[in-house]
Amino acid sequence: MIDRPADISETINRLKKAYPKSHIALNFTDPLQLLTAVILSAQTTDVAINSLTPALFAKYKTAEDYATADVEELEALIKKSGFYHQKAKSLIGMGNTLIDKFGGKVPQTMEELVQIPGAARKSANIVLWNAFGKIEGIAVDTHVARLSKRLGYTQQEDPVKIEKDLMKIVPYDEWGRVAHLLQDHGRAVCTARKPNCAVCFLNDICPSAFKV
Template identity: 75%
Template structure:
């Protein structure tokens, strides 16, 4: 055990080896489907979102479809995602912005994506990397935030500040995949309530090992 932050390069090396096929857990076939799925995934598990998106994507195939959606019908399809009133509003707003400003297409820059209702830096980073293979930052969700603090990479609670700390440490070429590695490790080992430190491949370099 150590009181020093985990070595970032050793951390990445081990996580990359442990989760070689690491990828986003949400199912999608287009940038629009991914953007909608990520908006819906706020405060909800990816498993839950994957269970409802097939019907959603079958009904709404374009930005125009979301822009012209009947709120009650849309809410019915996404009700299981939680906070469905707000999320339906975001999806409809997303469709309108895409139609009005981006010719119905999902834009591929951070500046443009963050102008869309319901889209912050986390969502934009996820879409940029997973739909376009572009890197402008590091997506910080609850898993990434939790593990980054436990590993000593940040002392911040705000996702934007955590992202800034990580961008200083993580090699640029790993920014996109870094979130997936931490997410996989956070689900499998370093869980929120009872992390399995004894079975963790980082326990000899993690400053929080056996202390959480």
């Protein structure tokens, strides 16, 4: 049994080999679509969001479209995302904030993005890296949080604190990609309910292997 965190460089190298095409699971073609999809993805799956965004994106193409949206029409399009009343409110607020503060465009800094309703640090990190190729932190979702704890990189529960722990050990040029790598592994092998340690290619360095 291993009593130390998994070597971070070795972990990343193995994840890269296993998931060479690792990328964001949400479908989008521009920064506004990505920001919208990320806001909708809270507490639901990317698959569910991808199933509803084609119709949504066909109707709402600009910040103005969201700012002036009819609430009931918007809610009907995003109902499958769950918590759709609040999410519709956030999307309308997003549109208004983009118009009022950022000229109708999605901003490109953490400080600005977190001012948008429904967009906290995780959302901002996702948009910055995947829409603009910019790195200010590491996006911590449920998969990243779970694997970070199992691999021994953090004992925190709060996503912001987990992010800080990861930023101390993950090389800066890997901050953007490491979230997608951990997400892929979390979906394929190190699942929430029953991690498949027996076939995991990290089981010889992971402190949690075979404890579950």
